[in-house]
Amino acid sequence: MYLPPHDPHVDDPMRFKPLFRIHLMERKSATVECMYGHRGPHNGHIQIVKKDEFSTKCNQTDHHRMSGGRQEEFRTWLREEWGRTLEDIFHEHMQELILMKFIYTSQYDNCLTYRRIYLPPSRPDDLIQPGLFKGTYGSHGLEIVMLSFHGKCARATKITGDPNIPAGQQTVEIDLMHRIQLPDVETLRNFNELSRIVLEVREQVRLEQQQQQEDRPEDGEGHGRHSPREPQHSPAQLNREPWDGGAVAAEEQPAQGGQGQPFVLPVGVSSRNEDYPRTCRMCFYGTGLIAGHGFTSPERTPGVFILFDKDRFGFIWLELKSFSLYSRVQASFRNADAPSPQAFEEMLKNIQSLTS
Numbered sequence: 181m182y183l184p185p186h187d188p189h190v191d192d193p194m195r196f197k198p199l200f201r202i203h204l205m206e207r208k209s210a211t212v213e214c215m216y217g218h219r220g221p222h223n224g225h226i227q228i229v230k231k232d233e234f235s236t237k238c239n240q241t242d243h244h245r246m247s248g249g250r251q252e253e254f255r256t257w258l259r260e261e262w263g264r265t266l267e268d269i270f271h272e273h274m275q276e277l278i279l280m281k282f283i284y285t286s287q288y289d290n291c292l293t294y295r296r297i298y299l300p301p302s303r304p305d306d307l308i309q310p311g312l313f314k315g316t317y318g319s320h321g322l323e324i325v326m327l328s329f330h331g332k333c334a335r336a337t338k339i340t341g342d343p344n345i346p347a348g349q350q351t352v353e354i355d356l357m358h359r360i361q362l363p364d365v366e367t368l369r370n371f372n373e374l375s376r377i378v379l380e381v382r383e384q385v386r387l388e389q390q391q392q393q394e395d396r397p398e399d400g401e402g403h404g405r406h407s408p409r410e411p412q413h414s415p416a417q418l419n420r421e422p423w424d425g426g427a428v429a430a431e432e433q434p435a436q437g438g439q440g441q442p443f444v445l446p447v448g449v450s451s452r453n454e455d456y457p458r459t460c461r462m463c464f465y466g467t468g469l470i471a472g473h474g475f476t477s478p479e480r481t482p483g484v485f486i487l488f489d490k491d492r493f494g495f496i497w498l499e500l501k502s503f504s505l506y507s508r509v510q511a512s513f514r515n516a517d518a519p520s521p522q523a524f525e526e527m528l529k530n531i532q533s534l535t536s
Contacts, residue, residue: 183197184324190316190505194510199216200215201221212225212236214238220243222239223239225237232296257286262278274319277343284343298524301520307356308487311327312339315504323339325351325352336351336495338350344473345478347531349532353468354464354465360381365444369446440459464484464485468480482499
């Protein structure tokens with residue numbers, strides 16, 4: 181199993197942790213050993229549920245327990261998963277979230293189900309190479325998301341989840357048709373100014389969507405993106421078909437070796453990692469998914485997607501006054517490419533349905 185690096189070191193490599201191992205025997209038989217816990221390998225079981233899905237079960241769960249009881253297990257888990265001790269965490273809300281995560285994961289340490297995921301297909305004119313990224317999520321620590329491109333938008337889907345937003349949900353959606361021009365650095369430090377810019381774009385998006393809804397009955401089945409009443413976009417944004425990689429033409433993109441635009445977080449916006457890039461290539465309007473504990477009352481809220489370079493991007497959550505920094509997972513995975521765009525879309529629907 182691959183685990184994110186310890187919070188907030190988003191640029192560190194992934195951590196590897198074995199969960200089970202299989203010994204192949206003669207006559208097509210095999211033995212399965214569970215690797216969970218600190219008392220060595222012990223008897224386990226594996227079952228093929230269906231295509232691209234299997235389950236493992238531990239037959240000796242007493243090997244998962246520790247002599248010091250749940251308190252010792254929690255402290256060991258905290259040290260291994262977070263690289264911290266309980267005394268290092270002073271924020272009461274963060275303590276609560278970490279404890280919730282420990283209780284949740286402990287419930288399923290004896291029986292786990294695995295499902296295949298595909299890496300997203302890529303096109304030459306995608307904004308950046310799609311794939312897996314490690315991201316900071318405040319008190320939840322680091323989580324893994326999958327960035328994929330879908331014509332006029334890009335999406336970051338959670339591969340690992342937390343008590344608020346589970347795995348499979350679209351944590352961030354980027355509107356590639358609405359690029360945001362950030363002000364100069366001194367003006368950008370003012371959160372109210374950034375908020376004004378983003379909310380103006382949100383209103384523009386709302387009006388365009390409303391216009392499209394009003395046009396649809398008149399145009400019938402022949403309605404297209406280029407209705408005379410539909411808001412007009414720049415030449416770089418027109419004539420884009422699905423899977424065409426978004427709304428930014430090659431000539432608009434800063435050179436690979438260019439300095440980019442100076443960037444700084446507005447005053448009052450919290451960040452788990454203060455070592456974020458101080459220049460960016462471009463920004464887009466986007467929305468982020470927030471919810472209460474147990475994925476209650478989910479809603480999409482406005483924000484800003486910031487492209488730093490080919491391996492890093494960020495997202496400012498306007499309502500939360502919070503910043504997430506994402507860094508590409510550099511580990512390579514064999515036989516993980518989607519056989520087709522359709523197969524990838526179907527996989528996204530399936531993993532989202534598991535938690536909807």
